[in-house]
Amino acid sequence: xxxxxxxxxxxVQPGGSLRISCATSGFIFSNYRMHWVRQAPGEGLVWVSxxxxxxxxAVYVDSVKGRFTISRDNAKNTLFLQMNRLSxxxxxIYYCVSDxxxxxxxxxxxxxxxxxx
Amino acid sequence: EIVLTQxxxxxxxxxxxxxxxxxxxxxxxxxxxxWYQKKPGQPPRLLFYGPSTRATGIPARFSGSxxxxxxxxxxxSLQSEDFAIYYCQQYNNWPWTFGQGTxxxxx
Numbered sequence: 001x002x003x004x005x006x007x008x009x010x011x012v013q014p015g016g017s018l019r020i021s022c023a024t025s026g027f028i029f030s031n032y033r034m035h036w037v038r039q040a041p042g043e044g045l046v047w048v049s050x051x052x053x054x055x056x057x058a059v060y061v062d063s064v065k066g067r068f069t070i071s072r073d074n075a076k077n078t079l080f081l082q083m084n085r086l087s088x089x090x091x092x093i094y095y096c097v098s099d100x101x102x103x104x105x106x107x108x109x110x111x112x113x114x115x116x117x
Numbered sequence: 118e119i120v121l122t123q124x125x126x127x128x129x130x131x132x133x134x135x136x137x138x139x140x141x142x143x144x145x146x147x148x149x150x151x152w153y154q155k156k157p158g159q160p161p162r163l164l165f166y167g168p169s170t171r172a173t174g175i176p177a178r179f180s181g182s183x184x185x186x187x188x189x190x191x192x193x194s195l196q197s198e199d200f201a202i203y204y205c206q207q208y209n210n211w212p213w214t215f216g217q218g219t220x221x222x223x224x
Contacts, residue, residue: 037161045153045161045204047213061212095160103173107160 002026002106004096009111016086020111022079022096030054030074032099036081039110040092048094049081063089086115119143119207121216129224136192138219140205145185149209152181152190155202155218164190164203195221 008020022034035050049070051058058070069082079096093110120143130136140150150168153161163172165181168188178193192199200223205216 044217045155045206045215047206047215059211100166104163105172107162110160 002098002101004098004106004108006094006096006108006111009094009113011114011116012086013117014087014115016115017082017084018086018113019080019082020094020113022108024077024079024096024098027098027101029072029077032101034070034072034079034099035097036070036079037095037097037107038090038092039095040089043092046092051079083113086113088115091115118212119146119210119214121205121207121214123203123205123216123219125219126217127220127222129222130195131224132195132197134195136195136199136221138190138203138221140183140188140190140216142186142207146207146209148184149207150184150188151206151208152188153204153206153215154199155204161204168205192221 003025005023010018012018030053033050033052036048038046038048048064049060051070051072055072060068067085071080091114093112095110096108098106122141124139148167151166152164154164155161164175164179165171169181180191182189200221202218202220204218207214
């Protein structure tokens with residue numbers, strides 16, 4: 001069974017940093033591109049970033065470019081998102097998402113990030 | 118950036134009714150379009166990609182159609198568990214984008 005479990009979400013002051021993680025199991029992690037998607041409170045969904053299988057290529061939505069870094073540890077089947085210079089607009093639930101496996105993509109339950117003073 | 122516009126914004130329906138949701142793209146996204154269902158406290162659930170290929174485990178009462186700049190999601194007979202927000206999404210051009218959502222609520 002494919003499982004994705006996010007962790008590390010917290011309350012952070014504006015300008016602060018946070019690293020969130022996604023531990024995975026049930027599939028060959030290194031074979032799949034991985035993603036982060038965010039939903040702000042009462043708002044829609046934003047596809048924040050993805051990283052290629054080997055970790056060498058990544059893309060970011062403009063609003064986080066230069067502040068967020070996605071990475072992965074294929075030996076530990078874990079995905080990360082390092083978030084720096086956080087602003088209140090970065091508040092939301094962050095979901096870890098896999099590329100399609102077996103006819104669907106897979107989502108974690110999300111980890112909440114709150115940026116507030 | 119491809120902008121996706123969904124209609125209607127809200128749909129008030131009764132169980133058993135047929136529901137049709139639309140999503141229009143500001144430019145062609147080819148077949149790289151998908152539908153998601155989102156319920157409070159749960160992650161989004163992929164319904165369709167391609168945009169008419171049903172994802173694993175999605176009931177047959179759901180169907181997807183269209184391509185390029187306009188896609189449609191149809192629920193043939195709405196069940197109580199289908200009340201949710203539905204999002205279309207394109208993965209043709211980065212940044213991948215979602216529509217603003219259509220809320221299907223109880224009439």
